[in-house]
Amino acid sequence: MTGVITLADGAGGKASRKLVEGLFLAELRNPLLEPLGDAALVSANGTRLAFTTDSYVVRPLRFPGGDIGELAVNGTVNDLAVFGAIPLALTAGFVLEEGFPLEELRAIARSMARAAQDASVSVAAGDTKVVERGAADGLYVTTSGIGLLDPRVELDVTRVRPGDRVLVSGGIAEHGIAVMLARGNLELELDVESDTAALHGLTAALCALGRELRWMRDPTRGGLATTLNELAGGAGATVVLREEAIPVREDVRAACEILGIDPLYVANEGKLVAVVAPDAADRALALLGALPLGADAALIGEIRADDIPLVLVDTPFGGSRIVDMLVGDPLPRIC
């Protein structure tokens, strides 16, 4: 592997996958890292924990619906929650650019505190480094988290079976579009807010399904399309979606059409994808729909046995198309 890092390497799609597998996994290979999930499963004295980290470089630092602090807390809470873990504690490591306004830093810390409180978790430890003017773009933050695994569930992509149902907890593509609009280089008069939110309430509700809950993920960078491709690859089966069942708010859909972007590839920061046993789909929808964050939850597709695992979208006109992982990076620094 020669060459240099490109923006696509950080976009969460095909290039990211290649970098992670070809370089990081190749060098750091160990049984904990190998599943390449968003969190690792660690056993401490018999206590089963999830452990995760994410770096945040979103630009701008504030956007409609949130800021980098809230995003970082929610993102780490969500990486734990979708592994069926109850978040216990977070850490935050800041890289600050010399000259960054203290009042802005205070507002970001405050918004982290609020998000942490909403998720019933504490920022337990932190670190701050400062680099010279021009060596960073204001502020980057890396949050890590540990959570306690819910013993009722056994979430594993290899437990996904043909016939299992695929659900999403609400409208997609809101975060990515909100951040793009916030950058102000588009002349669109739309009022889209990021969906940044902590999903621990939704995931805890679904854990009541026990072993009928197979797998969960939050479709962030690379959007729903990329997450479902990871599902298909991991399960060794095809994911068949019904296009008209996928919830997309009207203004978000309009923005995507104007921008020529497929909402399936746009980042979400407060949405959940869940795979459940066929008989559990109605109960799962009821559990999600009973919570405000799951009010627009929908059954969007199912798993089908297939020799070549794919993500297929059935269109309302009777056709179907293949939806690949994200290639390139249409929206750099979205989180």
Place this chain on the structure above:
Amino acid sequence: MTGVITLADGAGGKASRKLVEGLFLAELRNPLLEPLGDAALVSANGTRLAFTTDSYVVRPLRFPGGDIGELAVNGTVNDLAVFGAIPLALTAGFVLEEGFPLEELRAIARSMARAAQDASVSVAAGDTKVVERGAADGLYVTTSGIGLLDPRVELDVTRVRPGDRVLVSGGIAEHGIAVMLARGNLELELDVESDTAALHGLTAALCALGRELRWMRDPTRGGLATTLNELAGGAGATVVLREEAIPVREDVRAACEILGIDPLYVANEGKLVAVVAPDAADRALALLGALPLGADAALIGEIRADDIPLVLVDTPFGGSRIVDMLVGDPLPRIC
């Protein structure tokens, strides 16, 4: 608090302390964060864990004796080890600058893998973000770690008593001087290597002292002087050092003299400070001295009751001077 971030805010001394207390603790206050240690103590289902994070922005990325990858792994292992915890798992979050050479990234990942293996710990999860050219300086990495607390010890600065002895595991100031020399803007012909090393072996040995082991720290940014001021403040007692007992390698001392820097303020990345009960000092020295990393361990001072907690250095000429925390930042981006 108005104004902007300065390089001193990231130096680990007085300004860092003010930023952490006046901004981060003020906004994020919670019982886990409040002790402001380098790691937080978290209970998971009755299992007692230490949880820590550190961001690394060292410049240059490679220096005599190590690189940013090794430094990040050892630093996180050490933050766990000095809390009496056996490292269980690490995570790594990368912020990469577009255009960063893949071969250089591979070498850094390889060096993280080697350091992790040496410390019997795995990098269990990670994340990669990419920012545009000019929005970072090559690569920043944030490592986090969890460790299992050793039940034999109860390490707490409030258990430090007058008469307790202060030990250091070897020569100080090597990392900071090595990085300064590596920057190449000094015309010194000295061959100083960073002391970057994992301290879990030394700390595990000292844990055999049980409750006679009071407190441990690794004196990184801000050097031994800053760490001992935190000790004095936390214990509410004065630390009295014997200057000639503090180990400093001859070439390091020479470099410090030429540069006009006090070695007490220069960062270490593989040294341990321990406070032990008076009767345990000889045993502690023997335990450290039996291990290669502790071959130059020394008893450097003791704790004295005092109304105003200070760090005092008794000089060989019969006088004594007050050693304050680091003020300003003589060596930006040392780790």
